[in-house]
Amino acid sequence: MRLESPSLHVKKKEQPSFLFVLVNGRPYGKTLYDADKGRVSEVSSLLRDHPEINVNFAANTEWAPLHASSFHDHVEVVKLLLAHPNINVNVKSTSGLTPLSLCCESGHVGVVRLLLKDPRVDVTSDDNNGCTPLWHASYWGNHEIIESLIASGRDLGDVKSKKVSVAGKDYTALEIARESQKIEVVALLERFMANPTQTRHEVRVKLGAGCAGC
Numbered sequence: 001m002r003l004e005s006p007s008l009h010v011k012k013k014e015q016p017s018f019l020f021v022l023v024n025g026r027p028y029g030k031t032l033y034d035a036d037k038g039r040v041s042e043v044s045s046l047l048r049d050h051p052e053i054n055v056n057f058a059a060n061t062e063w064a065p066l067h068a069s070s071f072h073d074h075v076e077v078v079k080l081l082l083a084h085p086n087i088n089v090n091v092k093s094t095s096g097l098t099p100l101s102l103c104c105e106s107g108h109v110g111v112v113r114l115l116l117k118d119p120r121v122d123v124t125s126d127d128n129n130g131c132t133p134l135w136h137a138s139y140w141g142n143h144e145i146i147e148s149l150i151a152s153g154r155d156l157g158d159v160k161s162k163k164v165s166v167a168g169k170d171y172t173a174l175e176i177a178r179e180s181q182k183i184e185v186v187a188l189l190e191r192f193m194a195n196p197t198q199t200r201h202e203v204r205v206k207l208g209a210g211c212a213g214c
Helices: 040-049 065-071 075-082 099-106 109-116 133-140 143-151 173-179 183-194 196-210
Strands: 018-023 026-034 164-166 169-171
Touching: 040 075, 065 075, 065 099, 075 109, 099 109, 099 133, 099 143, 109 143, 133 143, 133 173, 133 183, 143 183, 143 196, 169 173, 173 183, 183 196
Parallel strands: none
Antiparallel strands: 018 026, 164 169
16 A cells, blocks of 8 residues: 655655745845755855855745755755754754655655764654654665664664554554565664664664764
């Protein structure tokens, strides 16, 4: 049975091609970030020349620039935004998604590992439906992302019993992976819940230098 995503209710193709920022409280016409091209030099110049910009502002969209750059896998833009002194790394969309949760849905492992290296990032943040980053990754079958979450050594929350309601039924991360027939994810979560320390060690050995937070 194919379940509907509890959070990602806006189709990818409907996402805006650019985001505006605020300068002196008003929308600034030059784009901070082009979601189709990830224009690093433009973002860098804009942030340097306009320190008053509100980098967390979403203008006429539900996403802040960090959401969009994370969703579109523009790692270098994400790095620039994370380095900004006023960035809110846990900024939430109108549906409660943080940039990390959004990446756990979209499947961008590189951005997830970059975010996990930032100690400010909340790994257990719930969206409006109660979904955590791990729950999202489990639903979508993003095995490598779950490995990165485990390898980070961060507290992943109540993995065994936390449930989210989908189509009138409540599911833990493991249960939603089973329901969605994500076999690799099911096996990984079962190992992790049975022996977190051993599983974390095994995943870190597998990931090697790519292991976030190790």
